Amino acid sequence: MTVEFSPEHEQLRSVVADFVAGEVAPNAAAWDREERFPLEAVRTMGKLGLFGIPFPSRYGGGDGDFTSLCIAIEEVAKADSSLAITLSAGVGLGASPIYRFGTDAQRERWLPALVRGEALGAFGLTEPEAGSDAGATRTRAERVADRWRLRGEKAYITNSGTPITSVVTVTARTDEGISAFIVPAGTAGLTVLPSYRKLGWRASDTHGIVLEDAEVGDDALLGAPGAGFRQFLATLDEGRVAIAALALGLQEACLREGLEWAKARNAFGGPIGRFQAIAFKLADLEVAVEASRHLVYRAAWLRDQGRPFAREAAIAKLYATEAAVSAAREATQILGGAGFIEDTPVARYYRDAKILEIGEGTSEIQRLVIARSLGLSPS
Incomplete structure (x- = not known):
């Protein structure tokens, strides 16, 4: 297979390259030095439609393909890996699981803001004792009447503590196996720990999170029980x-x-x-x-x-x-x-x-x- 890009792909590359040259490259060193999350640049990426590239227009997306998303990430990474991972995780870990596995109601509630880049989502999989062995998840979700009560801890979660984080999808062990739950930011019992001091990606938002009897409704279950x-x-x-x-x-x-x-x-x-x-x-x-x-x-x-x-x-x-x-x-x-x-x-x-x-x-x-x-x- 020869790698060939369509005119639409090349136009997207040009748009992102202009944004990177004008707003990212001149500021990336300062963001890194100050360990500062570049909120305005993230919002600009939203206005350019980058967070919505692979999603349907009914949610405000661009009806684009996965190749287009990769082009955008590549171009941003030419100047700043921190901003590139913010985009990659915001789409792939924040919005995509809700789009792929969510109900119509979940999609309507969460996707429009995520797709527009007005909000960011995170994905809580890794735990202090469950990294590559993700099946060793210890976080538990207990059925309590018509709600779910979550207890556990997640580690190294990108986009989990930004000023515009709206939701964290977490995996938790249930009677059926490992399930996934959509936990809104600000849920009682959800604590975002202080940001890590990192070797790199210093302008990227990365935190641990703790779930201490955090309760969510039945409508927070993402996909079938045990499908996580x-x-x-x-x-x-x-x-x-x-x-x-x-x-x-x-x-x-x-x-x-x-x-x-x-x-x-x-x-x-x-x-x-x-x-x-x-x-x-x-x-x-x-x-x-x-x-x-x-x-x-x-x-x-x-x-x-x-x-x-x-x-x-x-x-x-x-x-x-x-x-x-x-x-x-x-x-x-x-x-x-x-x-x-x-x-x-x-x-x-x-x-x-x-x-x-x-x-x-x-x-x-x-x-x-x-x-x-x-x-x-x-x-």
Whole structure:
């Protein structure tokens, strides 16, 4: 398959690139330094329709495809991974589960504001004792008359404590298995813990949450009782492709910064890009970018065609994220001492890259998925 984009895709890329150049790139370093959630930029993304790309127009969406969402995430990530993950999680983890598994009433209640970017949703899956082993969920939901009472704790939840967070969908153990519940922000018993001090993604909103006898009605159950495990696996497949698109954008940023430095920095009588040691690093980065682009958009295309894509999602996520970590390391090496200083963006790229190998399924989990697709049963 050759990766080809429609005129509509290219127009979207141009619109997002203009937004990134004008509003994101000039401010990303300050947002990171101040660990400040860029609320106005998020609202602008909403006005541009980015949060609504893959949703139907009846909810205020753009009737677009998953490929379009990946393009938007890639372009934002070329300047700021924090804002890119805000978009990715807002769509894929906040709004998408409600759209895919919710009732008409749930969709009508929650989706319009989420789709317009006027509100953000979060997805509470990970727990202090249940990360890659998501089936080990300890949070419980107990039936009490016509309501559900939730007790437990979630960790590392993106978009869970922003000024515009409206809802957190959480997984909890019920008699039927793991179920999912829509918990409105401000629900009594729902506590958003202080934000984490993170290595990277410092302008992204990330908190733990505690549920202490938080009660929700029957209308908060997302999908059938016991269906939560299957639902979050389906959610993660799309999320892995989106993270791979983010990783692609970060690679392109590293290549851009490394190439500019190689042409401008002089040593031993000329630009350092004339040395094989530097030129070959940049050539390898270009190869990784092209390979990542193919893997990301093939997986996205399969998703858009309604074909199985879990294996391709794992491959794209594994390759693109590990390539992003390598790209950040090599860009820092090309810049030398300057790359170690926070005044240059590659230092931020280096810090932002590592989480890509962890979030939405670690590299080890991706290898497990791929190995199983080969008919193997690794333990």
